[in-house]
Amino acid sequence: MSAQSSTSSLTALQKTPIAIIGMSALFAKAKNLQEYWENILGKVNGITEVPESAWNLEDYYDPDPKAPDKTYGKWGGFLPKIDFDPLEFGLPPDTLEALDSAHLLGLVMAKQALEDAGYNQGKEFNRETTGVILGGSGLWKSITPLTSRLQYPLWKKICQKSGLSQEQTDKIIENMKAAYVPWQENSFPGMLPNVVAGRITNRFDLGGTNCVVDAACASSLSALKMAISELIEGRCDMMLTGGFDTDNSILNYMCFSKTPAFSKKDCLNPFDATSDGMMVGEGLGMLVIKRLEDAERDGDRIYAVIKGIGTASDGRFKSIYAPRPEGQVRSLRRAYQEAGFSPATLGLVEAHGTGTPAGDFCEFTALNEVFSENNAEKQTIALGSVKSQIGHTKAAAGAASLIKTTLALHHKILPATINITEPNPKFKIEDSPFYLNTETRPWLSKGETPRRAGVSSFGFGGTDYHVVLEEYTPKLPQGENRIHHRPQSILLWGQNPEELRQTCQKALEQLQSPQGSQVYIELQNQSKSAQLPLKVARVGFVATSLAEAIKLLQAAVKQLQKQPQAEAWEHPQGIYYRKTGLLLEGKVVALFPGQGSQYLNMGREIALNLPEIQTAYQKLDILRAKAGLTPLSAGLFPIPTFNEVDEKRQTSLLQRTENAQPAIGAFSVGLYKTLQKTGFKPNFVAGHSFGELTALWAAGVFTDDDYYYLIQARGQAMAAPKGATPQGAMLAVTGKVSQIAQWVEGMANVQIANYNAPEQVVLSGLASEIATIEKILSSQGYQVTPLPVSAAFHTSLVRHASQPFGKALDQVTFHAPQLPVYANVTAAPYPKDLSGMRQLLEAQLLNSVQFVQQIENIYAQGGYCFVEIGPRQILTNLVKQILGDRPHLAIALNPSRQKDSDVQLSQGVMQLRVLGLPLNDPENAALTVKTPSSKRKGMILKLNATNYISDKTKALIGAALQPDSPAEIEPSVDSQTVESKCEEVKGSENEEILASIPSVNPYPSDSQPLSEEIPTLNLSIVSRDQTVTMTMNNAISNNINPLLQAFYQYQQSLAKVHEEYIKHQSQSFQSVLQLFKQKEMTAVAQIDELSTPAAASENSKFDRQNSEVSSVSFPDPTPFKSEPQPLRTPEPQPLNTAPQPLPTPEPEPVHISPIVNYLEPRQPIAAISTPEPVSEVSEPSLDSIQDDALSQALLEVVSEKTGYPTEMLELEMDLEADLGIDSIKRVEIMGSLQEAFSGLPKLSPEALAEKRTLAHIVQYLREKMMVTEKKIA
Template sequence: MNATANSDIAIVGMAALFARAPDLAGYWYNILNRVDAIGMPPPEWGAERLLDPSSEDLARLYTCHGGFLGELSRFDPRAFGIMPVSLTGGEPDQFHALELAQRALADAGLGEGGYAPERTGIILGHGIHPNRASVNGVQHGVVLDQTVALLRGLLPHLDAAAAAQIRTLLKQELLPLDTDGIPGLVPNMMTGRIANRLNLMGPNYILDAACASSLIAVDAAMNELRRGNADLMLAGGINTSTPPLVYMVFCRLGALSRNSRIQPFAAGADGTLLGEGGGVLVLKRLDDALRAGDRIYAVLKAVGQASDGRAKGLMAPRLEGEVLAMRRAWQQAGLDPASAGLIEAHGTGIPLGDQTEIEALRQVLGARRGAIPDVALGSVKSMIGHCIPAAGAAALIKTALALYHRLLPPTLAGEVNPRLGLEHGRLYLNTETRPWIHGGPAPRRAGVNAFGFGGINTHAILEEAPGADPQPLAAFLGRRWCPGSELLVFSQADRPALLAQLAQLHQRLDQEPALDLHTLAAALWRQRGADGERLALVAADIAGVQKRLAVALDKLADPCRERLQTRDGLYFNARPVPGRVALLFPGENSQYPDMLRALTIEFAELRRGFDFLDGLYGGERDQAPSQAIFPPPTGLDAEAQAVLQAQLRGMELGSEAVFAADRALFQLLSALGIRADALLGHSTGENAALVASGMPQLDEAALGASIRAMNALYRGLEADGAIPDGQLLSVGALPLDAARAVLAADPRLHLTMDNCANQFILFGPREAIAGAHEQLRQQGGFCSVLTLDRGYHTPLMAPMAAAFRRLFEDVEFVASATPTLYSCVTAAPFPAAPEAIRDTAAAQYRQPVRFRESIENLYRDGVRVFIEAGPESHLSAFVRDTLRGRPHLAVACDDRRRGAGEQLRYLLGALFAEGVPLDLDLLHAGCQVAEHAPPVAPYLSTAIPLIQPSATVIEHVRHVLDSSTSAQPSAIPVQPSTPVVNEPAAAAVAVESVPTPTVPVSRHPGPATALTGHFELMQDFLAQQERVMAAWLERRRRS
């Protein structure tokens, strides 16, 4: 133990339960997929009685929408040694908190006995408002006696025994209140129960700071660790039940959205919506966590707190208080707020609050650097609603996962509110899931805001944990990160065995149409049979699987059928013995905005490649390369968009971006078990092929230095006017002989690329290109002028080639036997001698690209499988055109129509069927193939208990009344009351209309009439109580 006042705190475990998110993985999956979990409450909540948008009555609601748990509110008491009877009248929050605490410890790898009880504690944020247990206590302790007293007042001849009997009958209709349910009446029993069941002997208590509760609980837990009072702390926030009374208060304040939509920072935002849920984090000192080898989601640096002081109003946000909390946090951490890359905002959707928060952030983060915003902004409330005391836990967990997985999570919003002025600051509203590319020496950092009613403001700073990459995203989620196609593979020794497997699966899916597709794909990969005949299919759902299985069963019934391939992803080979495999690396002009984004989100290999690129120049450039490759989805005006597009098209970033993508895809293909026999780079793609071959002896630092040196040489030559410019003309549908005739007629023209039988590229001055364009068009060619304007691969680039050749003298080269590196300069393998390697590597800049000839020679040397490892799919098309009519497979890692994430599955399916060795464990890491689904825990109701006598009880009460007296009581004058059907339903004391029983009418209407009058009187009495409460709230609001 090495506790200090400034010790960094590691988050080593987490658990979450929010609307439509039963667990931590489900919560993160929903966030990444922009799932809107807002909806109507469960039927027992009583929305149909309460909803009346036109009413001004406190007990009527203009919206009931929110992020409700609904069917996810479940708890198995037996797992914790709790009597099931305790649940009936208990407080649901206490039971959910217990399970979340246990889950969080399990997530940290700390099961029973995995921690020192006397050094472990728990602090939770929790709101103190009426709940199922407390209202049940009021019903037992107040309402029952009140009801009987009023009855005796209405019926003077009702004796004590009859009154007691009626009380007993009504009490039976309530939830039980006994020693098992009493803990629900004591709020801090929440953490006491957890300490009792999980054997925690450190501090345990709850605190209430409204919406800031979770962050203050975490701050308190951090202080326990820093003072050395504990070695392990659990902290978070719980709000798993939101009764109607809370909605009544928020409606009265006008804080809820009348559109029933929560849209923080959006132009259409008109208020917030509430949410249910809870989150618990397991905290340790960072040094202890590193020493123990714990998985660390993120590092907590500091939590700043500040109050609003004397503000305009108790409920109004104050800019100065928010700014003070943020600055205190960054000062405590000793960090520059300019280093933040993500802000998880308080962002409730209330316009005034959102505008105040943006201004506070603007003051703390500083001015925009360059033309592009660089700090992502979001609010998880847009998806799950405002969980009040648990809101901070939801935000912290989201942010910790963002840092752990190196992703920028999305927020839900339509058009950005123009009044926020985001186009002028560092913030942009991040509405899409995007990779968090970061190449600087400092770790990724994020800030989390939580501002509570009453003017309590908190800001937490989180930082990326030191150490290795996280587990694969699929392993964490147990499925693909987004809905999409899955790859199913089959291999059997012979055709009958394969057909039997396909038929068996087809029949099973008929019976189990809800089978999880990702789990099925994992099971088929892990249980594949002997290699003989192979089939692969790609489908997005079970119906798609069934469709492809039916085609396969039909086509493969023909024993003469040896191959099958369909456009929708069905691949079969009866003799899967592949030829040699070549990887093809594209060069400049294959880059495009958001290229390979889905793969970069899914696989660390891609993200590391772009991290490397961002780290090349530090702060030397106005914008990081990733800002042009993965541009912000909002916050860009026309000028900023033009800047990014120009950067991505430019020589420097364009070639660097493609190099990074090529190299990253090579790493991914290697992780998937793909081993190439040959490598070939097209244009500047030869640099990526050269590095992949291992010929240049360069580590990461030396490679970065070489790239910087090459770009410095290029910029110097460009400044000296040594880089010729002109135009590039792409010509299709004509043979190369047509180009030769044009070239012979005008010496200013140069052949730069011979790509395939139906495409070549010419370069020359604009006038010469215009003449060639017209001449070749008249011959039937399809001609188009490209955006690039440099004379690469022509003798005009000799000065640059010579400069690079000198630079290569500082790089050690060695020959590579496998894979064989081919060059488009010679259309042959690279030479073995280091000097000859340098000559060939430099010559590509002044020699035409002979891609067509190179493919022919690769084919001659036995290559039959061509995999394009880069953005776009141009090279695959060139290969297919060149080898048309000859057996081969040419397939790309990317497809802009499908998206790279989908295309990878098609690529792997085609390779599997072809017999190429693969390792698909990376796709299915963490997927648990269970024989049976886990049992479903009992439903845990959060409904407010009401006195709702059943028809039988009503008849019994009538019988008691009739038996106790035959005298008709005199009428008691009462104030006119509103009919029951129009009265508001329950809030704190749950006023609800009593259902009319379908029973025979009593022959003695006197007591029954009095009983009905009593209930009407009770309704009127409670309605008056509500009106008093409404008036009090109104005075509070105006004060």
């Protein structure tokens, strides 16, 4: 076949693969992409009861599914609140409540996705050819209240029919209307789903296709399909796609209740035997995609590659709502046909998996048919659904699944599906290619085939989509490519124990401050590579969260107070302390364990977070695949089980020599390579039994490839011959070793194989005789433990292994050791001649292990610090028994099978650092410190999926729900309530903002300077004023009626004052205009013109009216006895030898509530007063006077028309980009100015439209007035 014909046979996606280069996510309990992924890895359940912010359970919930107008579902996935700055997206605050939350949150997600792709303010792209296609359904929670408000004719008829008077009817209708957000110019676009995409292209100035597509629950993948077409067909170069669904309203719940589809339980468990229905969720997920070739050219970070997408419809069926396997089968087959490879090569399928019994069974039936017909091996493909964690996010469901699967490929991790206790027996999943993955596990590829995954989404109406993904490269993610956190090390130090305690105390206070998260990152970064002089006191620990760091630091401070003179201690919670470090140069020993130390899921967490161990396992998998053997990962990280029988079978499989030895070897190598990155360099190496092979590798005797070949060959050689029943066994015996020999002498096929400790040996021999000696020694008081091995090692019973292992040794190259390697057989260093090394290594199979003498000889040569590098702590305990009370150190890097292996690794490294070894953290890359941005002022709102309602509207709604005759206002009662609340805030632990962690001064004032330089421990935390804000509910709880009454009285007075204010503005402006008519006068005389008795009288009148409004009776919002002062954060200070008293922070003004703040009278534009006679240089210019008046007036009008507070507005703000002021709003603003200032010249809308900023408008008006003045003159 010619190259041309071969190319023409390729599908569109084979010719033009699509790269995923950026993502963003907002789902239940996840504010961003990182939290979403970490929740998936951590198996976090995001399902909660319906919150009050969504709807009231008392109003609508009924456990009876048949109850009319009620829902039996009360659980779901709800979005957390995130920060939203209207100014950042050019949205006037008074438009927000007319927009569905999807519009607002969509902007945030689009920004985050572009930033994640690297296309933020620092990296430009072709905006003209960038489009937005999203999946979404109707925004019913916005439509419903607007429609409900229009039902007043029906309300009127019902009220009149009920015998109510016209006055009562009008009052009721007025109140009912007030309970809904009113219609306005933004209401129509605010309820349209397509405007979500349009708003994004508008804000980010994108010129490509924008639209929103609706395919029900398959909307996101439908949008992806269309976005891919835009790229493949060349209309766009980059696309933002995904989906959104922010509707968990009561309407949504009622829809699924009456289908019925909801689960009656409190958790969602798709594919489980007890699954009985679905749960809805809210969510937004977006992806940035490009042609793979372009992404590579532009240097983009590529998460994964889209290889195929299949679409289909169910066709004619018994019901348009019921799922049909035939349609899903079509979409699956089409997807893999386009991808160009078999579905049997996949390792993961992210299913639609809603949890409905009928839907799950239908989907599994389709999957099983397609994958089985392609000869996929049984139970080799993980099956799961993220809906078990976040609920069914409807139109956003495909995006949620696609993001999860993309991150799984990127990180080489098989994510778990939660809440499954037993697979649905109807599926017969054990006979299918699938297994339910209920544990987070490393994802090792199938030989050299890249990792691949599929994602399904199926929607109401029989619309079916399936997407096929592939990992980008076989390289594992490094450093910044991993988006989830791993355990972090914290190391603190001081000149002496007391100074260390002070440092710890200050660090603790900083971590507990509002800036604690930032301090935590600073501490981690400074701890990663800190190199400490031996003379300083030091304490270290490993934490997985800020909360845990605080807890451990509290324990450290307490222990330092209890034992101020101790030389060293180790807290059971994992805290390590030494008064000074130890000089360990030339004294470090690396020990490698042998068979018997293995366990299931060995090093799982390290493999999830760091590349070295997974790389080692992967190389062995590839090696075994070439030999036709089962992948090592299949036995090491077996599929999850649901009963003890299967679990025991998996444990037994790993114990087999051909599996155990290469597994231990690969784990030890990965662990050692990880340790090498920290700077670890041993002076001696030794191993126990099989571990000796690893010790030789660590000393440089074998290359990596030769080592992997040998550990595979040794395991295969020592396994029982094919067809033979294993006859060997081993028994650990603890007791008087000197007397054991006499019991063994009478048994021909039992001998001492290992001399492990002064009172422990291991017997090896025929299984039958081992059973006999076990009974004898047990009766004599010895402690006996059978070992989990499948052969009688180090005896003649494994002679069958000598020849094949010898042949394997002939295939590799020996190199001279770079370190002393102590041998098991001789207890002495290996000879330097290569032939002697080979002979000794081969002889080790049949001879006893002299481990006790090994350790004694190493200790005699200066070995002092023994580090066990491999699974468990068997050798560490043996070393402690051998050396007894003699000074030594013994540390294991993976002591427990039950605990997190990555935490244990980091703790082991921290112990070594505290001891005095100059090591770094296992991951030395610095974390990003998110410093407070220096951007202009903003109005930060807290938004979730619930539509935004302003405080003003909330007050109106509250008033509509209040009785017609509110109680009398009693300021004293309300004042007491507010005062109580304020005192609660004042006394809180977070009131003070403490100084940053100071530097460590290397030269104490009361001691001689140290000869070594001490590293600085300095956190450059950005100080920020902390505002204690009390919400409206707290400030006016139980007193809403009096406060609202006061508010309404004030509003009436304010309207009168506003009228006077307009008059005042007009007169002041006329005064300004007079300045241009009297140029011949001096500036002082012109200012005197404005200070006439009439003007002063007018200003005085206005001030009196403001004072009258202020006298309206309402609760005192400031009950403090003294004037509150701003709270200031102390600057970071260096640490002195003695503790420095922290500055006493001044109290921050306490803001009671939006309503109470609003009751304060607005400040009028200051009148221009007559200045004292001064020199000519300091006289105010005409321009400055005019600009000040114009600027202030313009800011006031813009504030009134947009809802932005005047203090937030700046003249340099862009009218459209920053403030969202369109041409219509601009005309309204100018009209208000002309209404206020009758002398303002007529304005040209065309010319005005060209002015981009408020400052440009001021300049334009100034020029127009100058022209007018000239004409008058």
